[in-house]
Amino acid sequence: MIHLLPLRVRWCLWLVSTPSDCESIFGDLEEEYLERSRSGDPAAGAWLRRQGQRSTGPLLRCCYERGEFHLLFALVACGYLFPLRLLDLVWTFVLSQVPLKAAAARGWTELAVAVTCSATLGAVSGWLLRAGYGRDARRRAAWLAMTVLPVAPLLVRVSPGAWPPWTSVLLTLSASAALFACVCVGEQNKPSGRPLSC
Amino acid sequence: MPKGEFLGEFELLVLLALLRLGEDAYGMRVRQEIEQRAGRETSIGAVYATLDRLEGKSLVHSAVGEATAERGGRAKRIFRVTGAGAAAVQQTQQALNAMSQGLKWAEGASR
Numbered sequence: 001m002i003h004l005l006p007l008r009v010r011w012c013l014w015l016v017s018t019p020s021d022c023e024s025i026f027g028d029l030e031e032e033y034l035e036r037s038r039s040g041d042p043a044a045g046a047w048l049r050r051q052g053q054r055s056t057g058p059l060l061r062c063c064y065e066r067g068e069f070h071l072l073f074a075l076v077a078c079g080y081l082f083p084l085r086l087l088d089l090v091w092t093f094v095l096s097q098v099p100l101k102a103a104a105a106r107g108w109t110e111l112a113v114a115v116t117c118s119a120t121l122g123a124v125s126g127w128l129l130r131a132g133y134g135r136d137a138r139r140r141a142a143w144l145a146m147t148v149l150p151v152a153p154l155l156v157r158v159s160p161g162a163w164p165p166w167t168s169v170l171l172t173l174s175a176s177a178a179l180f181a182c183v184c185v186g187e188q189n190k191p192s193g194r195p196l197s198c
Numbered sequence: 199m200p201k202g203e204f205l206g207e208f209e210l211l212v213l214l215a216l217l218r219l220g221e222d223a224y225g226m227r228v229r230q231e232i233e234q235r236a237g238r239e240t241s242i243g244a245v246y247a248t249l250d251r252l253e254g255k256s257l258v259h260s261a262v263g264e265a266t267a268e269r270g271g272r273a274k275r276i277f278r279v280t281g282a283g284a285a286a287v288q289q290t291q292q293a294l295n296a297m298s299q300g301l302k303w304a305e306g307a308s309r
Contacts, residue, residue, distance in 0.1 A: 013243070017243075017246070018250075020262075020275060021246050021250065021275075023272045023273060023275075024224070024225055024246065024272070024273070024274065024275040025225065025242055025243065025246055026270070026272060027265075027269035027270060027272030027273065027274065028224070028225040028226035028229075028242050028269070029226075029242060030268070030269055030270045030272070031226055031266075031268045031269045032226050032229075032230075034268050051241055051242055051243075054241035054243065054244075055241045055242050055243020055244070055246075056243060057243070058241065058243045058244040058246075058247035058248075059243045059246065059247055061247060062246075062247035062250050062251065065251065065254075066250075
């Protein structure tokens with residue numbers, strides 16, 4: 001019955017919870033959903049969807065408490081990159097309508113997007129380095145793919161002449177700083193009394 | 199108890215639910231117990247996040263239970279309160295009782 005949860009909710013829950021938590025949560029939701037539907041509750045489906053949506057926030061906070069800072073980077077990236085890109089598109093369109101201003105349209109937003117993407121990639125790599133490659137491999141691979149995919153086309157764009165030469169240094173620095181932060185600060189934030197499960 | 203080790207309100211509710219449920223304490227039952235007794239609607243994610251935090255503080259420990267067909271073949275995770283967990287509940291309850299002792303609720307509410 002877990003398929004009644006929207007795919008994006010299942011995907012979010014899977015990304016932010018440890019493998020054991022994820023299995024227990026999906027099992028619990030399925031069991032309670034069955035209980036409710038057997039007792040004739042017409043709102044069982046709505047209840048399941050509401051539970052799935054409301055569970056992501058606390059689990060995300062729990063990830064942060066476990067020292068998984070890559071999530072914070074990814075959230076920041078999603079939180080401001082999409083509006084920024086939209087603004088860039090609108091601004092480009094407006095400037096293209098003004099004579100002699102069309103050439104000034106591009107530049108700074110693409111750089112900001114590139115820096116944030118490389119920092120997110122660095123953060124995810126730091127998380128992978130710190131936690132190792134264990135039973136949580138599929139979730140880690142998904143995180144890596146999600147960050148590599150947007151970065152790859154941006155790196156292709158960083159060709160000689162497209163951006164000033166210092167931009168590649170800036171991108172490398174931002175990725176390295178994020179990687180270092182996730183390895184070192186995450187290690188300090190590791191909860192005591194229990195091995196880091198994820 | 200040193201500063202920083204007092205239980206939060208929801209942590210206390212979860213630990214009390216675990217103590218009430220005994221052998222049958224797993225995520226779904228804890229959520230239902232809190233909803234029925236405390237009248238507080240809560241998500242399963244919040245329950246597991248709190249249980250993880252409590253396990254990190256060694257106030258509870260968990261073991262994998264049996265998988266059933268109702269759960270889509272997924273295993274239960276059964277939680278137990280440790281000795282330190284029971285002591286933390288007792289100390290927090292005592293602190294709450296000491297703070298609320300002698301308060302006149304009607305006057306306090308009207309202010």
